[in-house]
Amino acid sequence: MSMLKTGVAYKMAIMTYLEAIRSAMSEEMERDENVFVLGEDVGKGGVMNATKGMRDRFGERRVLDTPLAESAIVGVAIGAAMVGKKPIAEIQFADFIFPAANQIISEAAKIRYRSNNDWQCPIVIRAPYGATGGGGLYHSQCPEAVFFGTPGLKIVAPSSAYDAKGLLKAALRDGDPVLFFEHKKCYLYVSDEVPDEDYTVPIGKAAVKREGDDITVISYGMTVHHVLKAAEEVQKEGISAHVLDLRTLQPLDVPAILEAAAKTGKVMIVHEDNKTGGVGAEVAAIISEHKLYELDVPIMRLCAPDVPAVGMAPTLEKFYLPNADKVRDAMRLLAEM
């Protein structure tokens, strides 16, 4: 990624998505002593290795181990935030976020509003989500739709290391609760260039990942990579795909969505979360509301089926999860329609 900005060339390093998250936390903790991380096993690095080495660097009071109680993790974070701290609450797997849902939806998301702006809740809840393969029902879920549409909450879901670092920093500097969905498959699968210098990626801004004029594909998280891979394949057949990575799910970047949709009039939304009531449903509704007269074909959605969760059997998992082949086939259909 070229980072030319007002004539200054930034130094770049290739790093994994996971490293990008770790470096964002470390840099922010160095920059601001109010930032601390809490969660299950974070002290020894966490099961994902996201906080690896951080206790040695920042001490056990800033890399705080908690009991297996998600409600408490988020609850403590909210309390700390209200007295001026900037907590990062790590949920070990997003599948286990539901005990904390009440704290997130009823407390964190509403504090600023119900206190008439006297109190605020600048917490970041990191939730590793999505399927890596072989994770089964409770280590593969995409729970974003449960929180999506909760006013007062910001939700991000980066797909690249660059965005992961930039968005995590932006989330930590934000005055409101941010739900940070990091896709587990991206952790080691995705590496890209990340500047050495301090930078943020603004919350609420989508990114065009690829320019094209036949079809528009809107996605976020791991499926962005399936989409980009499929776009390469169909390009050989003469189908030019325009790819938009939402990056932030709440608030959605409506102008970017509308621009991308209007560019080709043929829109497909791809996500790993279930189809019904997913983020794609809202994106489709927004496009219908504003750009109906620029649509050339009905809006298409490629999502996980409405099945409770990823099956344990490899056959079921393959059936359930979107992949580059499924995206490619859907792209061909969309282009042909």
Next chain:
Amino acid sequence: MENEEHGTEVTLPHLAESLVSATVGRWLKQPGDYVQEYEVLCELITDKVNVEMPSPMEGTLTRILVQEGDIADVGAAICLIRGSDSANETPVEPAKAATQKKDKDEADQRTRYSPAVLSLAEENRIDLRKVQGTSLGGRISRKDVLAYIMNNLDSKPAASPESKPEEKAAPANRVVPENASDSRTEERKEPAASMFTAEDQIVPVSPIRKMIAQRMLQSVSEIPHAWLMIEADVSGLVALREKVKESFAAKEGVRLTVTPFVLKAVVNAIKEYPMLNSTWAEDNIIVKKDIHVSIAVGSEESVVTPVIRNADRKTIAGLAIEMEELIAKARNGKLTLSDMQGGTFTFNNTGSFGSVLSVPIINYPQAAIITLESIVRKPVVVNHDSIAIRSMANLCLSLDHRILDGKICGLFIQRVKQYLEKYDENTVIY
């Protein structure tokens, strides 16, 4: 004829004597629709009139064979209908059902326009019937429309400054007559090139407009037109109309215009000069016995000529009432083929739109057409040496010079003038 996959062919009926083809107007039924016997399938546009095509049978319309705006010959199949019985008797094999479904989808998609396509077409004033669809089932995609627009723009550089001489030459070519006909037809195929700019509005030619254009072209190219005009003093007619119009309107519920008075005078004159009521048939001239007068009824988009049959047997009042009916039908698009057929002579009240002089085109294959121009009050010489203000009107006659000459037409139009000038307040209109 039975077509085992799709059903029975519905053919274009023989609508009238001289009719060999008709243009299919709007399809009121679409493939997949179930139609009752006699239910209207589509509109047929023939000789300046729309007729509705009733279904000859009950069943499901499976395929449209002649698209809107296309011409079909009499006897040609225009669509297929699968009868309710045949569907039950011969269950369709799965393979066939599949192709059938595909065919149906394809037929559907060609005229299924997406919001994007419709708005693009509207913005750029594009006739979508001219755009080739390349998407599934022949659907016109947004890209197809954009490509069509780009193609039209591509041909524009001909109008750019470098090629100005050519641009000037082009319109000149277009008016070169006869001997250039070959190159002219070729040129006509792509008027888009240098004829219009992006600001110009492109109005697609409607089937009825096309019909009018063909008829007019046929008339002026086949019939050698000659023309003469006469001025008549219609003061008596005007006075008569003023006197009776209100009671007439009250009694008959019909507005009394000057037209039936003039029509009566014209018909009386035709009675005396029957050659005016004839048609050229190369080896013969056919002089018609019945006097059926075509009346031109215009709208902003088109003109139709419904017929008053046996006009010579009708009084002024009778003509007024019948005309009112025909005009109402014309305005509501309710004219039937029989309303339009059989005219032997045409009358046009061009004065109704303010004209004082016109050169009408003969309603092919008739022999002559007469117009009544605006009635104008002006000073004229009367009683040898005095001047009076009278209501004067011009009458213009176009004639087929193969049949008629100046002499007979002069006599005819003089006779019309005499009849017109004979009207006075005591003339009986019933």
